Each structure stands twice: as C-alpha cells, then as structure tokens.
Amino acid sequence: MLSDVAEVPHLLFVDDEPALRAVMAQRLAERGFEVVEADSGERALQLLDQFAFDVIVTDLRMPGLDGSRVIEAARERYPGIVAIVITGYGTVKDAVDAIKRGASDFVAKPFQFDELLHVLQKALEQRRLRSENAYLRSQLEERYQFGGILGRSRPMQTLFQLLETVAAASSTILVTGETGTGKEVVARAIHQHSPRHMHRFIAVNCSAIPETLLEAELFGHVRGAFTGAVGTRQGRFEQAHRGTLFLDEVGTMSAALQMKLLRVLQEREFERVGESHTTKVDVRVVAATNSDLRRMVDDGQFREDLYYRLNVIPVHIPPLRERKEDIPLLVQHFLDKFAPGPPPDSAAAKAGAAPAARPSLTVSQEAMRRLMAYHWPGNVRQLENAIERAVAFSAGRSHIDVVDLPAEVQLVPEAVVPASVTLPEEGMDLGAYMGNIERELIQLSLERTGGNKGQAARLLNLNRTTLVEKLKRLAR
Numbered sequence: 497m498l499s500d501v502a503e504v505p506h507l508l509f510v511d512d513e514p515a516l517r518a519v520m521a522q523r524l525a526e527r528g529f530e531v532v533e534a535d536s537g538e539r540a541l542q543l544l545d546q547f548a549f550d551v552i553v554t555d556l557r558m559p560g561l562d563g564s565r566v567i568e569a570a571r572e573r574y575p576g577i578v579a580i581v582i583t584g585y586g587t588v589k590d591a592v593d594a595i596k597r598g599a600s601d602f603v604a605k606p607f608q609f610d611e612l613l614h615v616l617q618k619a620l621e622q623r624r625l626r627s628e629n630a631y632l633r634s635q636l637e638e639r640y641q642f643g644g645i646l647g648r649s650r651p652m653q654t655l656f657q658l659l660e661t662v663a664a665a666s667s668t669i670l671v672t673g674e675t676g677t678g679k680e681v682v683a684r685a686i687h688q689h690s691p692r693h694m695h696r697f698i699a700v701n702c703s704a705i706p707e708t709l710l711e712a713e714l715f716g717h718v719r720g721a722f723t724g725a726v727g728t729r730q731g732r733f734e735q736a737h738r739g740t741l742f743l744d745e746v747g748t749m750s751a752a753l754q755m756k757l758l759r760v761l762q763e764r765e766f767e768r769v770g771e772s773h774t775t776k777v778d779v780r781v782v783a784a785t786n787s788d789l790r791r792m793v794d795d796g797q798f799r800e801d802l803y804y805r806l807n808v809i810p811v812h813i814p815p816l817r818e819r820k821e822d823i824p825l826l827v828q829h830f831l832d833k834f835a836p837g838p839p840p841d842s843a844a845a846k847a848g849a850a851p852a853a854r855p856s857l858t859v860s861q862e863a864m865r866r867l868m869a870y871h872w873p874g875n876v877r878q879l880e881n882a883i884e885r886a887v888a889f890s891a892g893r894s895h896i897d898v899v900d901l902p903a904e905v906q907l908v909p910e911a912v913v914p915a916s917v918t919l920p921e922e923g924m925d926l927g928a929y930m931g932n933i934e935r936e937l938i939q940l941s942l943e944r945t946g947g948n949k950g951q952a953a954r955l956l957n958l959n960r961t962t963l964v965e966k967l968k969r970l971a972r
C-alpha cells in the first residue's frame with residue numbers, strides 16, 4: 497500500500513476530539529503509519545520539538561493554538577514535512593489560509609477515512625518526487641560528471657578516470673561508440689581537461705564533406721590549386737595548431753586520404769594542396785567512429801597501419817541500454833535544459849505573490865520506468881529528443897506522464913522488478929527455482945492476455961513458438 501515510501505512514515509495526528517482522533521489513528525496505523533496523537537496545538541508543538549515527523553495531520557479549529565499556526569511552526573522547523581489540515585463545515589477560506597501557511601492539502605469534515613488516505617498518499621508521492629529531484633540535481637552538480645559528460649554508472653565512472661589520465665598527454669585517441677552515445681562530448685571534454693585547452697578545438701566531420709574537398713579542408717590549399725580555389729586557405733590542421741583536432745567519422749575517408757593522414761600522424765607535417773612547402777604542426781588528434789574499424793581493416797577497407805596510429809588510446813562509450821542507471825540523471829539534466837524551473841529569487845517571489853510560479857517539472861515514476869526499459873537505439877541523443885518532446889507535450893502539468901513519451905517508448909513493457917534473491921545456507925536447486933519463476937510469469941502473461949499465446953509471448957519478449965515449447969516443458 498505504501499510500498500513506494502521507503503520507510504514507515506511517522507505521522508503526528510492533532511485533534512481535540514478524542515473519538516475521531518482515536519479512530520483515525522488506529523486506521524492509519526493499520527495502513528502502515530507510525531502514529532502519535534496530540535490533543536491540542538500546544539501539545540503538538542512540544543512533540544514537534546522532540547521528533548522529526550514526516551507528516552502532520554491537524555484539525556484547524558481547536559481551542560488554544562489553532563491548526564494553521566501549528567502547521568506554520570511545523571514547516572518552520574521541518575521544511576520537508578507533509579502537512580494536511582482538517583477543516584470544519586464550509587470553511588474553505590480557512591483551508592486556503594492554511595495552505596498559504598504551508599499545508600500541502602486539506603480534507604473537509606465530514607470525511608471518509610479513504611479520502612484522508614488518498615490526500616496523504618498524494619502529498620507523500622509529491623514529496624518523494626521533489627526530494628528525488630533535489631537529490632538527482634545535487635548529483636549532477638557533484639561527482640557524476642566529467643567536463644559536461646554525465647554518468648553515474650560503473651562504465652561511465654571508469655571512463656571518467658581514463659579520460660582524466662589520458663587528457664594530459666598528447667597521444668592520439670580513438671573514440672568509438674554507437675550513434676548518439678556522446679563521442680563528440682567526450683572529445684571536447686578531453687580537450688577541456690588537457691593543457692591544450694587555451695588553444696582551439698577544431699571539429700571536422702569527415703563524412704559530411706565531399707571526398708574531393710576533404711583534403712583541402714584538412715590541409716588547406718594555395719590559390720589556384722584547383723577550380724574554385726580563389727585564395728590561399730589554412731586547413732583544419734593548421735587552425736588546430738597547439739590545440740586539438742577532432743576527426744569525426746574517420747572511417748569514411750578514402751584510401752588516398754588515409755595515406756595522407758597517416759603521414760601527418762607520423763611526421764606531424766604535411767603540404768597544403770597545390771604547394772610543395774612543408775608545414776609542421778603540433779596537433780593532438782582525437783578521432784571518432786561508429787563503424788567497426790577493426791572489421792574494416794580485416795575487410796581491407798581501412799589501412800591497418802593507420803588504425804594502429806589512431807587507436808593509441810582506445811576510448812569506448814557503451815550504449816545507453818548497457819548503463820540504464822544513467823537514465824534518471826540524464827533525464828534530469830535534459831529537464832533542466834528544456835524546462836528550467838523559475839529562478840529562486842524571481843520577481844514573483846520577491847513581490848510576495850502567491851506561490852503561483854510554475855514548480856519544476858518532474859517525471860512520473862511510471863514514465864521513468866518506461867524510459868529505463870526502452871532500448872534507445874539512438875542512445876543519449878534520442879533520449880534528449882524524447883525529453884524535449886515530452887516537455888512540450890506536458891505543457892501546463894507538473895509531471896511528464898507516459899502519454900507524453902514517444903509511441904515506441906510508451907509501448908515497451910515495463911521491466912520486471914527483479915525479486916530480491918538470497919542464496920540459502922544449504923544451497924538450492926537453481927533449475928527448479930528458475931522454472932518456478934518462469935512458470936509464474938508465463939501464467940501471469942496468459943492471464944493478462946486472456947489466454948492469447950501470441951500476445952502473452954510478446955509481453956515476455958519471446959517468440960510464440962518458444963512460449964508454446966516452454967508451456968509444454970513446464971507442464972511435464
């Protein structure tokens with residue numbers, strides 16, 4: 497019931513009516529709350545002094561200190577406390593007043609227990625999302641990044657260490673990874689952390705420039721070197737002198753250019769197109785590719801000697817689906833980018849206006865589960881686009897929901913939460929154990945699909961025939 501609240505919430509129930517208080521306290525306890533009762537506002541303040549409650553539920557009208565004063569005091573002490581007020585008949589104005597003083601929500605008398613429970617759960621969920629957000633944001637600011645590359649997963653942390661070490665040297669680096677994994681961000685971070693950062697970072701996308709022009713682009717040309725070469729022009733290598741040259745999509749270079757590139761890497765010198773004079777440069781090359789260069793070498797499409805010259809330090813960025821722990825962090829980063837919350841000292845806040853400023857946007861847990869279950873063939877770039885789109889679709893709401901996500905992400909079945917497993921002291925029969933789990937999941941999928949084997953197989957990401965075989969085997 498309160499499954500998504502990690503610990504038992506401690507609740508302070510304040511009401512001067514003993515009968516109502518006792519009934520509510522008991523029912524809340526049945527629902528997993530740890531309840532302490534107070535019969536007056538004064539008593540509530542004493543208890544608040546001694547204990548950091550998660551939740552306070554208080555009647556509004558009480559002899560002595562009234563409920564909204566109690567809430568104000570509670571929020572002053574514990575800004576994160578969830579505060580709910582119980583109001584009397586038709587006293588909406590009082591409820592509004594209490595909310596201004598920091599209450600999260602209210603229930604009006606007479607109320608059913610379920611109403612109160614619903615309001616409580618909603619408020620707790622909101623608080624959880626808020627604190628999760630604050631937590632993620634603090635992680636963003638701290639250690640989970642390297643020069644603008646975010647990542648908390650083990651492979652990314654290892655990558656950061658590697659980058660830290662290799663950035664200082666001038667060795668050539670080959671960055672590999674699927675499309676959208678962040679090869680360019682990595683190249684820039686290397687430059688930023690290197691002693692070359694005062695000089696230029698020049699990026700050339702080898703696949704975006706027509707073959708015939710790439711040589712002149714890289715090495716420059718003199719006037720009249722070819723049709724259209726009206727003046728003398730510096731190439732990218734010269735522009736990157738003492739800095740870093742990022743050669744993107746290096747796998748698409750022609751054989752002739754591969755030869756020339758090899759020479760620059762070996763000799764650190766080249767000739768401009770149409771010139772015999774040799775130019776010397778000091779450039780660090782970071783190359784990137786999303787094709788399998790090793791395979792291209794084997795297939796005779798890429799020079800082996802050049803491959804080794806480029807691959808002095810290999811840096812591989814794993815696809816996003818292999819580091820799902822990074823998804824919440826990246827999502828938060830893109831939310832901040834596309835839906836920045838109001839600055840804390842915005843004009844509205846200064847003018848003391850009602851807290852109308854738009855709260856920062858969050859992602860519902862269900863939407864986050866989908867985001868984490870999807871396989872992201874376009875990696876971080878695709879995730880970035882999905883969040884940008886979701887921000888637009890969620891206009892006016894405080895949450896991004898499943899419906900705001902791209903269709904292919906919505907459709908992915910939620911990942912199964914792995915049950916916590918333990919290995920008994922005396923050992924176990926793994927086959928039988930796995931068989932039981934398999935049987936249970938197959939049964940659940942058949943129940944959900946009304947016995948339709950095709951649909952059930954899809955729910956489990958199996959072929960229909962595999963499912964049928966499993967059914968036969970499990971029936972034995």
Ligand SMILES: Nc1ncnc2c1ncn2[C@@H]1O[C@H](COP(=O)(O)OP(=O)(O)OP(=O)(O)O)[C@@H](O)[C@H]1O
Nearest residue numbers: 644645646674675676677678679680681786876877
């Ligand atoms: N770890 C990361 N942290 C933050 N942003 C990232 C990260 N990885 C990628 N991005 C963002 O994702 C987008 C794609 O990254 P980038 O252009 O570096 O990918 P790529 O590997 O060069 O892709 P391609 O092979 O398609 O050129 C960029 O907007 C980049 O800022």
Ligand SMILES: [Mg+2]
Nearest residue numbers: 676679680744
């Ligand atoms: Mg790129």
